[in-house]
Amino acid sequence: MAELTYREAVARGIxxxxxxxxxxxxxxxxxxxxxxxFKATVGLLDQFGPVRVRDTPISEQAILGAAMGAAxxxxxxxxxxxxxxxxxxxxxxxxxxxxxxRYMSNGQLKCPLVVRTGNGAGSRFGAQHSQSVENWCMMIPxxxxxxxxxxxxxxxxxxxxxxxxxxxxxxxxxxLYPTKGEVPDGEIVDTLGSAKILRPGKDAxxxxxxxxxPRALAAAEKLKAEAGIDCEVIDVRSLVPLDTQTILxxxxxxxxxFTVEENPRLCGWGAxxxxxxxxxxxxxxxxxxxxxxTPHIPLPAADTLEDIVLPTVDRIAxxxxxxxxx
Numbered sequence: 001m002a003e004l005t006y007r008e009a010v011a012r013g014i015x016x017x018x019x020x021x022x023x024x025x026x027x028x029x030x031x032x033x034x035x036x037x038f039k040a041t042v043g044l045l046d047q048f049g050p051v052r053v054r055d056t057p058i059s060e061q062a063i064l065g066a067a068m069g070a071a072x073x074x075x076x077x078x079x080x081x082x083x084x085x086x087x088x089x090x091x092x093x094x095x096x097x098x099x100x101x102r103y104m105s106n107g108q109l110k111c112p113l114v115v116r117t118g119n120g121a122g123s124r125f126g127a128q129h130s131q132s133v134e135n136w137c138m139m140i141p142x143x144x145x146x147x148x149x150x151x152x153x154x155x156x157x158x159x160x161x162x163x164x165x166x167x168x169x170x171x172x173x174x175x176l177y178p179t180k181g182e183v184p185d186g187e188i189v190d191t192l193g194s195a196k197i198l199r200p201g202k203d204a205x206x207x208x209x210x211x212x213x214p215r216a217l218a219a220a221e222k223l224k225a226e227a228g229i230d231c232e233v234i235d236v237r238s239l240v241p242l243d244t245q246t247i248l249x250x251x252x253x254x255x256x257x258f259t260v261e262e263n264p265r266l267c268g269w270g271a272x273x274x275x276x277x278x279x280x281x282x283x284x285x286x287x288x289x290x291x292x293x294t295p296h297i298p299l300p301a302a303d304t305l306e307d308i309v310l311p312t313v314d315r316i317a318x319x320x321x322x323x324x325x326x
Contacts, residue, residue: 028080099142
């Protein structure tokens with residue numbers, strides 16, 4: 001068992017898969033010699049060499065075009081798009097090319113690739129470099145979408161993503177890179193479409209993703225200590241496929257649902273989950289499902305303003321407390 005940072009886990013996860021399978025290659029801007037702009041890929045160039053670890057031009061379209069061609073001809077590329085906001089620059093590949101190739105070729109062409117990207121706010125990068133855009137990708141048929149919150153899950157979900165036959169968008173939260181966690185020795189492989197109950201509870205279910213997971217856990221401890229409210233906290237981890245069995249199973253015994261979402265409120269992932277609950281588990285609810293989100297605004301760069309708009313521990317706890325008492 002070792003303690004790794006989230007960024008160290010990224011490098012270990014990629015190295016695990018590149019060591020296991022010589023068809024896995026890695027490409028992106030400054031990912032080799034520089035070790036990545038967030039220093040999450042340090043050492044990979046030295047370990048695997050310039051044939052398998054490729055620095056690319058500053059062109060998101062070129063990166064994903066090369067990755068798609070490599071995947072269609074038998075390789076298993078991992079491609080980095082530095083900031084998730086820049087997925088907009090190469091969205092044709094993400095919306096029209098990757099997820100459609102296997103379907104439109106009747107299975108003759110496969111596109112087994114992973115797109116890694118730095119997602120989310122908290123680093124004061126401003127409106128064009130701080131967005132949480134997982135909802136952009138989860139709406140596209142044929143894509144799989146994951147967002148780990150711990151170093152251990154980074155490695156396990158990276159392995160699952162690389163070994164999957166379909167394209168996977170792998171969201172790494174920029175503000176989690178320095179956080180630490182225990183990681184078992186040896187190979188770690190997870191399953192896409194599996195959520196984790198991190199804190200059992202009986203009074204309410206709180207669903208969270210990425211940076212919002214530690215905040216939801218802290219809010220649950222605050223609620224227990226100050227109000228005796230016992231919340232079950234679930235790390236959703238995978239948006240597509242979505243582990244509805246775990247989510248609905250939790251709701252069946254807590255009877256209250258809260259989602260904690262960093263993405264803007266309109267069309268966020270929590271809205272889809274609330275829709276599923278309304279269709280499949282409406283009579284398990286003892287009160288309305290409540291979404292705790294970022295407002296539908298561009299993210300500010302000023303630290304005090306950015307902190308205000310993101311869901312905080314205090315806002316999560318107060319929202320749950322107020323909803324359960326009304």
